[in-house]
Amino acid sequence: MFNSPLLNTIMEEKYGALHFKEHQELMFEHEHAIPAIYPIMGAIHTERSSAQQGAYTFGCSLVGNHETIIAECFAEKYPKANGSADKLLNKIIIPASLKEEFVARLHTMNINARTLFPGADGLGRSASEIVRQRVWSKN
Numbered sequence: 001m002f003n004s005p006l007l008n009t010i011m012e013e014k015y016g017a018l019h020f021k022e023h024q025e026l027m028f029e030h031e032h033a034i035p036a037i038y039p040i041m042g043a044i045h046t047e048r049s050s051a052q053q054g055a056y057t058f059g060c061s062l063v064g065n066h067e068t069i070i071a072e073c074f075a076e077k078y079p080k081a082n083g084s085a086d087k088l089l090n091k092i093i094i095p096a097s098l099k100e101e102f103v104a105r106l107h108t109m110n111i112n113a114r115t116l117f118p119g120a121d122g123l124g125r126s127a128s129e130i131v132r133q134r135v136w137s138k139n
Helices: 004-015 020-026 047-052 066-077 096-108 120-138
Strands: 037-040 056-059
């Protein structure tokens, strides 16, 4: 998780505004690619991206690790925030032992495979979740 408007501001200060066509062409030229990650919001949403309320990042280098570049970018701009409780880049790791409980709680909020993955694949995943939930709740 990160503040995408802040990331965009930092990247524009450092590398200029994203010019998708120009940056896309440079992606394949590793020696000329810039290590920049721009947050982008799609103008055209699919049923799935609308359901997931997704935002995306565009990396100007095919070999660049998005997490690493974003973390370095924030640490460079805001060195005091790096490593503190109010970090600008956060990752939430849910232990496997809590997965079924999280799935059950999300389901009560109508967040499940059926709502996140519209279509037949989501329906199948949802059915699988329901079966696993019934087994988990009996334990």
